[in-house]
Amino acid sequence: MSSSSVADHPIGIDFGGRGIKAAPVDLGRGDFAGDRQRIATPDPATPDAVADVFVELLASLAKAEGIDGSTSPVGVTVPGIVRHGVVGSAANIDDAWIGTDADALFTKATGRAVRVLNDADAAGLAEVRFGAARGQNGLVVVTTLGTGIGSAFVHDGVLVPNTELGHLEIDGHVAESRAANSVRESEDLTWEKWARRLTTYYRTLERLFSPDLIVVGGGVSKHAASFLPMVELETPIIPALLLNKAGIIGAALHAAEG
Template sequence: MSGHVALGVDVGGSGVKGAPVDLRTGELIEDRVRLETPQPATPEAVADTVKQVADGFGHHLGDGTVGITVPGVVTEGVVRSAANIDRSWIGTDADALMTERLAHATHVVNDADAAGVAEARYGAARGTRGLVLMTTLGTGIGTALLLDGQLVPNSELGHLVVDGHDAESRAASSAREREELSWEAWAERLQRYYSVLEDLLWPALIVVGGGVSKKADKFLPLLHLRAPIVPASLRNTAGIVGAAVLAHEQGS
């Protein structure tokens, strides 16, 4: 890869998506490739799918590091938790597995962290000083914290206990769909969740991502918080972009 291009691959519960990223602009330089996440989503099966995605962009690889996200806590390349992927990921050295499978240097990171980095560099949180809280509302709630643009990894605040419940069990987008909640009823739950986070962290900005952010006008205006709360701007490319950025920095 050239000095300003890196490949990012975003592993989700339903799809594995990847594309080369122009690190100067945060834009994809080719259409992304998406393959179904294998079921069960074991490390070996997912690694095979990631390889298929990466192989499609082999002409961009060069000597650069490939960035890969997973929906779990990642420390020093080892996956410590598993959300929406098989529990056999826990304890897996994902960096070693992916590097062996792709025959190429890789850097594995948490998916919400990658999305947060992308929004801080190129999106809704660009140029924001102080603490930015990024949340992704989907099957669960992913979170990322960035202080003056620098990532504080693996925050996992979607699992904060609020009123006796794991927050994501009541406030994730999946809970709204599962319980057939109105936007107003769901917003009440989000209000409670974000209020607790705000009292703990006092963020300068809250960014809301995940697929439901496309309908932000239906629920964000119903929230009343001290900090501005805005929809993410990179949409479904944030994980890919952030993975590419973090891999490039790791390999530099």
């Protein structure tokens, strides 16, 4: 891979609870344009500490690809609500994030044009443009089943941000407290029992929003054959395709086109 081809690509950074990962993205192919770099998430993961990791990651990418890349836009996922670059929630990250203008903080720290978005929204953008929902018109709901339940609405290719559908109350329970993959693991649910809970969850989304397609992401989506056929809906429901690449690809797409 020539350094000139990599230098022009936007960079996606996926900020997770255990690791922060980054890669240049080829938006023509919807795939990484170079090797992914990873650094462990700092503890505590305050905004300033995370910004320092971003600087280190960008330097590692430049060294690995033999490029400067200082003009490449950078997109960043954050596990929280993001309004116009400002983080508005911190359910699974340090409380110091609440009210932080992450766009401004990371742009100043890195010297790059940085744009931040919710992690599930990034995955949704990637799946609609390059993944399981490619070419699908109308409303696509992308959900990520993990520690909680993330969600993204994409209508005719346009993101409607910050839906947070894992926090819906269903039958007196917060949805993700009953149907997240972490609950399946902690309660040792069979695939069949979990599929019944997922059916309740997805039928609620179906009634409320009448989507044209539901895409199921998160790491557990690689086991989709074990549970998705038992989720009974009228709406087509399919597994995501991009798996752990989705956040980085969606973040880079957001930075380049958002």
